[in-house]
Amino acid sequence: MVVAPPPAPRQVKSSLRTTSAPPRRVASAAEGKRPANVGEQRIYHVTHMSNLAGILSSGSLLADQNETLPARPRVDISSSENRDARRSTLVAGPGSPSVASHVPFFLSPNASLWEGIRAQTPDDRFSPATTSFAASEFVVLVSTVTNVVKAQGGRDEPGRAPIVVTDGDAADARTRFGATLEASERILRRLVADTESDAILNAEFLVRESVPFDAVTLVGIANDRARDAVRAILGSSAYHPRVAVYPPWFARPEDAPAD
Numbered sequence: 722m723v724v725a726p727p728p729a730p731r732q733v734k735s736s737l738r739t740t741s742a743p744p745r746r747v748a749s750a751a752e753g754k755r756p757a758n759v760g761e762q763r764i765y766h767v768t769h770m771s772n773l774a775g776i777l778s779s780g781s782l783l784a785d786q787n788e789t790l791p792a793r794p795r796v797d798i799s800s801s802e803n804r805d806a807r808r809s810t811l812v813a814g815p816g817s818p819s820v821a822s823h824v825p826f827f828l829s830p831n832a833s834l835w836e837g838i839r840a841q842t843p844d845d846r847f848s849p850a851t852t853s854f855a856a857s858e859f860v861v862l863v864s865t866v867t868n869v870v871k872a873q874g875g876r877d878e879p880g881r882a883p884i885v886v887t888d889g890d891a892a893d894a895r896t897r898f899g900a901t902l903e904a905s906e907r908i909l910r911r912l913v914a915d916t917e918s919d920a921i922l923n924a925e926f927l928v929r930e931s932v933p934f935d936a937v938t939l940v941g942i943a944n945d946r947a948r949d950a951v952r953a954i955l956g957s958s959a960y961h962p963r964v965a966v967y968p969p970w971f972a973r974p975e976d977a978p979a980d
Contacts, residue, residue: 755913755921759906760867762913764826764926765941767835769796770860770950777958781931782862785821789931796850798838803846806892812885812927813900820891823927826869828912830861830941830970833922834890840974846890856971857943860951864936866909869928870902872936885927888912888920940964943971 756762766782772794776782783790785799786808799807808821827835837844838859841852866884873883886905889896899905912921940955940962942948951964 755916759909759913760865760870762828762866762909764828764864764866764869765830765832765835766824766826766862766864766932767798767838767859768794768862769798769854770858770947770954771795773860773951773954776934777954777960781933782824782928782937783931784824784929786819787822787930796854797848798851800846800848803892810892812882812898817900818929820927823885823929824932825891826864826926826928828909828921828924828926831922833919836922836974839971846892856973857947859943859971860947861941861970862937863939863941864932865938866926868936868938869926869932872933873929883929885929886912887925887927889923889925891925891927934960937962941967941970943968 768776775792775794779789779791785804797804804821808819810820811817812820812823834844834846838847838851839856843852870884882899882901882905884902884905885891886899886908887896888908888911891898897908899908908924909926912924915921937960940951942951942964944966948964948966955961955964
């Protein structure tokens, strides 16, 4: 079940170009509710647990078309058809980078695509193996808009922005892109402020080329067994994000509690 957004109107103030208060580090029932400013908006990257060691070895989350990507993930969530579609979709016309040149994040822990994986629902965008795994075998890597923009250095060339916000599936021809920081900020503000629709559940937050792992502040996992496994993987690395058990993020949609 999708977490219902808070009914009270929120004032959205911050800019993608400014720093904001440090992100909260504890997974809680409030997770997925919308913040008062867009810099504090949390973003969520889902990957299979078996991919975590490779991510730590490289020190970064790497885009599909990043030239330094050493190998395909051990478990690739996307189907080959979806990979091809994202590689051929440009964010801002001829000469601009493709969607696949960006690391994808969701804007909610209840994003529609992630709920499809949790429900093990067949989808042409998923690799054949994806829906055979239990949701507890995945991890959710959490950062914030501000953390990632700062890590990217704030550079902003037309059509080659450090981050791109979309209002839907990035490979869908109907989806709108923010090709500059200013345009992405407008889309993000609209998504965060719109508490009357589920648009934020289909949106994507795309980060150009890579995201350093030290920008990840929280690793969400399903249960104690997963927590022990993730801590063991992290233990031999230089990275020590908070590891938090938060079952609602991994529940089948019909079983997820409403906030």
